[in-house]
Each structure stands twice: as structure tokens, then as C-alpha cells.
Amino acid sequence: MKRKITVLILCAMLFALCVHAIAQQPKKVFRIGYLVTGNPNSESSRSEAIRQRLRQLGYVEGQNIVIEYRFAEGKLDRLPELAGELVRLKVDIIVAAGGEPTVRAVMKATKTIPIVMAGQGVDPVKAGFIESLARPGGNVTGITNLTPELGGKRLEILKEAIRNATRVAVLYDAASPGNVLQVKEDLPPAARALKLTIRSWEVRVADDFDKVFAALNKDRPDGLYVTGGALMNVNGKRMAGLAIKSRLPAIYSIRTAVEAGGLMYYGADAAESYRRVAYFVDKILKGAKPADLPVEQPTKFEFVINLTTAKQIGLTIPPNVLVRADKVIK
Numbered sequence: 001m002k003r004k005i006t007v008l009i010l011c012a013m014l015f016a017l018c019v020h021a022i023a024q025q026p027k028k029v030f031r032i033g034y035l036v037t038g039n040p041n042s043e044s045s046r047s048e049a050i051r052q053r054l055r056q057l058g059y060v061e062g063q064n065i066v067i068e069y070r071f072a073e074g075k076l077d078r079l080p081e082l083a084g085e086l087v088r089l090k091v092d093i094i095v096a097a098g099g100e101p102t103v104r105a106v107m108k109a110t111k112t113i114p115i116v117m118a119g120q121g122v123d124p125v126k127a128g129f130i131e132s133l134a135r136p137g138g139n140v141t142g143i144t145n146l147t148p149e150l151g152g153k154r155l156e157i158l159k160e161a162i163r164n165a166t167r168v169a170v171l172y173d174a175a176s177p178g179n180v181l182q183v184k185e186d187l188p189p190a191a192r193a194l195k196l197t198i199r200s201w202e203v204r205v206a207d208d209f210d211k212v213f214a215a216l217n218k219d220r221p222d223g224l225y226v227t228g229g230a231l232m233n234v235n236g237k238r239m240a241g242l243a244i245k246s247r248l249p250a251i252y253s254i255r256t257a258v259e260a261g262g263l264m265y266y267g268a269d270a271a272e273s274y275r276r277v278a279y280f281v282d283k284i285l286k287g288a289k290p291a292d293l294p295v296e297q298p299t300k301f302e303f304v305i306n307l308t309t310a311k312q313i314g315l316t317i318p319p320n321v322l323v324r325a326d327k328v329i330k
Contacts, residue, residue, distance in 0.1 A: 027063075027064055028064065029063075029064055029065065029066060030059070030064065030065045030066070030092045030093070030285050031065075031066050031068060031089065031090070031091040031092050032065055032066070032067045032068065032091060032092065032093055032094075032095065032281065033067075033068050033070070033086035033089065033091035033093065033094035033095065033113075034047065034067055034068065034069045034070065034094075034095045034097070035070045035072075035079070035082055035083055035086060035094060035095070035096055035097070035098075035102055035105070035106060036069075036070070036071055036072065036097040036098045036102065037072045037074060037076065037079070037097075037098030037099065037101060037102055037230030037233060037234075038071060038072070038073070038074065038097075038098060038230065038233040038234050039071050039073045039074070039234055040069075040071060042233050042234050042236060042256060043071065043097065043233075045256060045259075045270075046097060046118070046270070046274055047069070047097075049270075049271060049274035049275070050095070050118075050274050050277050050278050050281075051067070053274065053275045053277075053278035053279075054278045054281065054282070056278075057278060057282045059281075059282070059285075068086060068089055068091060070082040070083075070085060070086060072098070072102075072230065073234065074206070074230050074231055074233070074234035074235070076101045076175055076230055079101055079102060079105035080105050080108065080109065082105075083105040083106045083108070083109035083110075084109050086106075086109070087109045087110045087113060091113060092113070092114075092284075092285065093113065093114045093115075093116060093281060093284050093285065094106050094110070094113055094114070094115050094116070095116045095118050095277060095281065096115055096116065096117055096118060096142075097118035097119070098118075098230055098233065099121055099122065099176060099178060099228065099229065099230065100121075100122040100127055100176065100177055100178050101175070101176070101230060103115065103117055103124075103127075103129055103140065104127075104129075107129065107139075107140065110139070111138075111139060112139060113139065114139050114141075114284045114289075114290045115139055115140045115141075115142070115290065116141060116142040116277060116280045116281055116284070116290075117129070117140065117141070117142030117143055117144065117295070118142060118143060118273075118274075118277045119142075119143045119144070119145040119268065119270075119273045119274075119277070121144070121145050121146070121178050121179075121228055121253075122144075122177065122178030122181070123144070123178075124136075124140070124144050124295060127177075127178075130295055133294055133295045133297070134294045135291070135292070135294070136290060136291055136292075136293065136294070136295055137291045138290065138291055139290050139291070140290055141280060141290040141291075141293040141294070141295055142277065142280050142295060142296075143273050143276055143277060143280075143295070143296050143297075143298075144295055144296070144297055145267065145268040145273060145297075145298055146268070146297055146298060149186070150253075150266065150267055150268075150301075151182055151186045151187045151190055151225075152186075152187075152190030152193070152194075153266060154225060154251045154253070154266050154267075155168065155187065155190050155191060155194055155196060155198075155225060155251075156190075156194060157251060157264065157266055157303070157321065158223045158225060158249070158250075158251045158264070159194055159196060159223075160318065160320070160321050161223075161249060161251075161263075161264065161315070161317055161318065161321050162222050162223050162249050162315070163318070164222075165196070165222035165223050166195070166196060166197060166222060167196070167197050167198075167199070167221045167222050167223075168191070168196050168197070168198045168199075168221055168222060168223045168224065168225055169198070169199055169200075169201055169216055169219070169221040169223070169224050169225070169248075170183055170187060170198050170199065170200040170201065170224075170225045170226075170227070171200075171201050171203065171212065171224060171225070171226045171227065171232075171239070172200060172201070172202055172203070172226075172227040172229065173202075173203060173204075173227065173228070173229025173230065173231045173232055174202040174203065174204050175204060175229065175230070175231065176227070176228070176229035176230065176231075178228075178229075179227040179228060179229050182227055183200045183227065187225070198225070199219070199221070201215070201216070203231055204231075205231075206231065206234075206235055206238075209235060209238055209239060209242060210242070213242040213243075213245075213246055216246060216248065217246055221248070222249075223248070223249045223250065223251070224243060224248050224249065224250035224251075225250070225251055226239060226250055226251070226252045226253060226254070226257065226262075227253050228253040228254055232252075232253070232254055232257070233254060233256070236252075236254055236256050236257035236259075236260045236262065237257075237260035237261065239252075239257060239262065240257055240258075240260050240261035240262040240309070241261060243262065243263070243313075244261060244309060244312050244313055247313040247314060248313070249263050249264075249310075249313060249315050250262060250263050250264070251263065251264040251265070251266065252264065252265050253265075253267055255267065255270045255302075255304065258304050258305075258306050258329070259329070261306065261308075261309055262306060262309065263305070263306055263309045263310060263313070263315070264303070264304065264305050264306070265302070265303070265304040266301070266302070266303045266304075267301065267302070268298035268300070268301055268302075269298065269300035269301060269302045270302070272298070272299075272300045273298060276296055280293060302326040302327065303324055303325050303326050303327075304325065304326065304327045304328075304329065305317060305321075305322065305325045305327075305328050305329070306329040307328055307329060307330050308329060308330060309329075
């Protein structure tokens with residue numbers, strides 16, 4: 001009997017030692033790469049929303065995750081170099097924010113590290129990023145925000161907000177293939193259906209904004225439609241300021257531009273998109289393969305109006321437009 005008790009005690013002690021040893025083993029710290037075309041200021045709301053959702057899912061920076069940020073500052077030619085840096089750091093996953101150029105740069109840098117698209121606007125199938133939305137294949141998955149397909153709705157809202165509008169200027173980033181396609185193929189038929197005449201104005205570098213708005217002051221369109229793209233993301237506040245100075249009503253494809261003083265935004269619900277990015281990161285870190293995670297399209301959209309800006313440019317938003325806004329900035 002004493003021998004059995006001794007054996008049981010020894011077993012219990014060994015079990016306790018094993019449990020203690022396991023408990024003392026360091027937890028896996030995941031390294032997440034975060035590559036974006038913009039800068040820390042333009043990206044702050046998106047990156048913070050993703051971090052917040054990751055915390056809710058149990059990921060805390062400095063404890064079980066480390067996030068390696070790389071900002072192209074609007075210079076697309078820097079993307080390959082920055083993508084290469086993240087690959088050399090051997091990150092576990094790369095979040096590609098900022099659209100088609102960012103995703104393409106990361107895809108060229110790695111065929112094995114999982115890539116999560118953070119709401120890029122170009123069709124990912126046509127761009128060759130994935131095989132299909134339902135079965136992406138390869139190492140890319142994430143969110144696509146259907147930016148080009150929303151162009152007609154934005155033009156419709158702009159026409160409703162500006163009584164008797166007939167002429168609209170379209171400002172686009174010429175370095176963004178998705179936005180070039182939108183301007184040349186998606187917007188013209190939508191404009192014709194609304195009996196609007198559109199004229200496109202391209203920007204390639206930051207200095208182009210002043211030149212374009214100087215030309216718009218002479219041309220005097222009724223409204224302005226601003227597409228997305230790296231250059232637009234970085235210069236949201238600048239564009240909004242120039243539009244206010246020109247007293248030009250504008251609708252933007254970038255929500256942060258309206259928060260910086262732009263008049264209106266219509267597009268995918270930004271907060272929901274950010275939360276879904278964290279969902280993909282969580283799934284992949286837990287072992288899921290990007291090839292098996294369907295790419296998601298937005299299910300929630302938002303319409304934001306900046307009433308402060310409307311007053312500054314002397315525009316009265318019609319009640320039937322104002323009532324449809326999901327958020328009004330006063």
C-alpha cells in the first residue's frame with residue numbers, strides 16, 4: 001500500500017513539473033506586416049480600428065503580436081522595397097492596404113506569406129490576384145470594396161445635392177489602374193444615364209493638385225467627383241481645402257477626406273471593413289489558408305455629409321439628401 005502511495009505521489013509530482021514547464025514556455029509571438037501607400041496620419045483611423053478588433057480577438061501588441069508598419073508616403077515606387085523588407089523580416093502575414101499597387105508589390109515579393117487585402121477597390125479576379133471570390137487560391141484573400149461599381153451612385157448623390165447640376169469634373173490618380181478604368185469605362189455610361197457631362201482631370205504628383213484646381217476655377221464645373229488611390233489618400237486634407245477655397249461641392253471615394261473637410265462620402269462602411277480585416281488575420285494566424293478563405297465584398301455602405309463644409313461653400317443640402325445620411329459632421 002505504501003509503495004502504491006509513493007508511486008502516486010511521484011506521478012503527481014512529475015505531472016506538476018510537466019504542467020509547470022509547459023506554462024513556462026514562451027507563447028508564440030506573431031509578426032504582422034502592415035504595408036500601406038499612405039502615411040501614418042492618413043492611415044491612423046484604419047490601423048487603429050484593426051488593432052482594436054484584434055485586441056477583442058485576443059491579440060495584444062507586445063504580448064502575442066508585433067506589427068511591422070511600412071508607409072510608402074504616397075510614393076508608389078517605394079512599395080517593392082518596403083514589401084521586400086517585410087518578407088526579409090519573415091513576418092507571419094502581410095496586410096496590404098492602399099489598393100492594387102500595394103497588393104501587387106507584396107505578391108511579387110512573396111508567393112508563400114499570406115496576404116490580406118484591406119479593402120482594395122480594383123476587381124481582384126480581373127487584376128489576377130485571386131482565382132475567384134469564393135475560392136481565392138494562392139496566398140491572397142481579404143476585402144474588396146467595389147469602388148468602381150459605386151461610381152454611378154456617387155454621381156447620382158452629387159447631382160441630387162447640387163440643384164440643376166449638369167457638369168462634373170472627375171479628379172483621379174493616374175498611377176492607379178483601378179481608377180483609370182473607373183474614369184474611362186465605369187463613369188461615362190453612368191453620367192449619360194444621369195444626363196451629366198463629365199470631364200476628367202488627372203494628378204500624378206502632389207504639385208498637380210494646385211494646377212488642377214486653378215484650371216477648375218476657370219472651367220467652373222457644377223461639382224467634383226474624387227476617386228481613390230495612393231495620392232488621394234495622402235492628400236485628402238489638401239484636396240478638401242482646395243475644394244472649399246474654390247467653393248466646389250465634391251463627393252469623395254475616401255472617407256478620411258470628408259473627415260478632413262471634404263463635403264460628402266459614399267462607399268463601403270469603413271469601420272465594418274476594418275473589422276473584417278482583423279477577422280482574416282485571426283483566421284490565418286490560427287491555421288486557415290488564404291486559398292480557402294473567400295474574399296468578401298461589402299454588405300454595409302455609408303453616406304457621410306460634412307455640413308460645416310456645406311456652409312463654408314454656401315451650399316444648402318436638400319432635405320431629401322440630408323435625411324439619407326448615415327452620419328452628419330457639424
